[in-house]
Amino acid sequence: MAHVKQYGRQLIDQEDIRAVTETLGSDFLTQGPKAAEFESELARTVGSSAAVVCSSGTAGLHLAMLALEIGPGDTVWTAPITFVASANVALYVGANVDLVDIDDGSWNISPQRVAEKIEHYRQTRKTLPKAIVVVHFAGCPADTKTIREIVEPHGIRIIEDASHALGASTPTERVGSCQHSDMTVFSFHPVKNITTGEGGAVTTSSALLESRLRQGRTHGINRDVVSADEPWRYDQETLGFNYRLSDIQSALGLTQIKKLNQFIVHRSRLHEHYLGRLSGLPYIKLQSLGEHQSAHHLMVVRVPHRRRLPTYRFLQERQIGVQVHYLPIYEHAYYKALGVGDRLQYPASAAYYSETLSLPMHANLTVQDIDRVCDSLIEALDVG
Numbered sequence: 118m119a120h121v122k123q124y125g126r127q128l129i130d131q132e133d134i135r136a137v138t139e140t141l142g143s144d145f146l147t148q149g150p151k152a153a154e155f156e157s158e159l160a161r162t163v164g165s166s167a168a169v170v171c172s173s174g175t176a177g178l179h180l181a182m183l184a185l186e187i188g189p190g191d192t193v194w195t196a197p198i199t200f201v202a203s204a205n206v207a208l209y210v211g212a213n214v215d216l217v218d219i220d221d222g223s224w225n226i227s228p229q230r231v232a233e234k235i236e237h238y239r240q241t242r243k244t245l246p247k248a249i250v251v252v253h254f255a256g257c258p259a260d261t262k263t264i265r266e267i268v269e270p271h272g273i274r275i276i277e278d279a280s281h282a283l284g285a286s287t288p289t290e291r292v293g294s295c296q297h298s299d300m301t302v303f304s305f306h307p308v309k310n311i312t313t314g315e316g317g318a319v320t321t322s323s324a325l326l327e328s329r330l331r332q333g334r335t336h337g338i339n340r341d342v343v344s345a346d347e348p349w350r351y352d353q354e355t356l357g358f359n360y361r362l363s364d365i366q367s368a369l370g371l372t373q374i375k376k377l378n379q380f381i382v383h384r385s386r387l388h389e390h391y392l393g394r395l396s397g398l399p400y401i402k403l404q405s406l407g408e409h410q411s412a413h414h415l416m417v418v419r420v421p422h423r424r425r426l427p428t429y430r431f432l433q434e435r436q437i438g439v440q441v442h443y444l445p446i447y448e449h450a451y452y453k454a455l456g457v458g459d460r461l462q463y464p465a466s467a468a469y470y471s472e473t474l475s476l477p478m479h480a481n482l483t484v485q486d487i488d489r490v491c492d493s494l495i496e497a498l499d500v501g
């Protein structure tokens with residue numbers, strides 16, 4: 118029962134601890150053979166031709182911006198309902214951020230709103246964005262295929278932010294395979310579906326983007342310089358960062374990814390149990406998953422606005438890990454100052470934010486834990 122106090126939590130077992138301990142005794146602590154092995158395993162798992170691991174999901178998004186050569190004068194779009202990192206990385210490279218409202222059912226970026234926004238930009242002669250960051254919110258795949266059909270004719274590139282969605286798939290695609298995008302970014306923060314403590318990765322099927330990601334991850338240095346006079350030579354060709362993932366972290370990633378399928382099956386079972394208890398109850402709205410296999414990173418419910426705060430407090434008092442994901446990007450002081458709009462411009466996001474609560478969802482929980490959470494939620498809402 119102790120674990121219901123947290124809305125998300127890692128599950129670390131003896132195999133994980135052994136792998137990390139063994140790596141501590143090896144030749145490589147920083148990025149080495151374990152990182153390369155983790156990259157192969159990740160690419161195989163999601164069905165991409167390449168994976169580049171890095172120090173966080175944020176670093177991965179930043180590297181993706183650099184790989185697409187996004188910079189000052191460019192614009193990047195994303196949805197308001199996401200973690201700030203999805204937008205911040207555009208600012209890191211000097212680009213502007215603009216937002217596109219979410220769909221009322223999937224709570225992912227709305228392809229229809231993307232099409233409308235392109236039309237609006239064209240009519241007002243604004244320069245179209247160079248890229249769009251498509252977030253797979255709560256682990257449910259966004260409609261990347263339709264978005265690509267809309268944006269590709271305009272030369273807009275697609276970065277999938279799959280920080281929530283390792284292990285998710287649509288009926289035709291595994292998230293991360295980049296069938297309809299340039300790159301997909303994952304996070305291995307402890308609340309995510311697998312963890313490396315901190316960590317991230319970018320998958321791509323483009324050899325050019327892969328080499329830019331690799332170079333950007335290590336200061337912009339190219340080590341494949343051939344020089345007979347200076348055999349020690351390497352060259353910094355671009356301005357990059359130290360965004361490496363250590364072998365200690367990669368060893369953990371390798372034992373964690375082995376359990377990904379098991380984690381997803383467990384999360385799906387918990388989700389089914391939530392549905393059994395909550396669907397059909399008055400006032401409760403759930404995310405529409407369509408035909409997709411969600412990674413079930415978050416268990417989000419929408420409750421009437423006037424009941425949201427009392428329900429939040431009630432669950433907290435019962436020591437149930439309740440959260441709100443997310444304060445919309447346009448509500449943050451920093452973005453307000455940048456003038457990215459307000460709630461009137463993004464009505465679906467505003468309605469979502471006024472009603473949302475995240476309930477505990479992670480691999481340590483049992484169906485009895487879910488029953489306890491649902492009993493308390495139903496009591497708080499008085500809908501049983």
Ligand SMILES: Cc1ncc(COP(=O)(O)O)c(C=O)c1O
Nearest residue numbers: 173174175200202280304305306
């Ligand atoms: C949607 C989304 N994007 C990006 C990130 C950033 O990932 P990290 O914490 O690994 O930098 C997160 C992590 O919380 C996230 O939820």
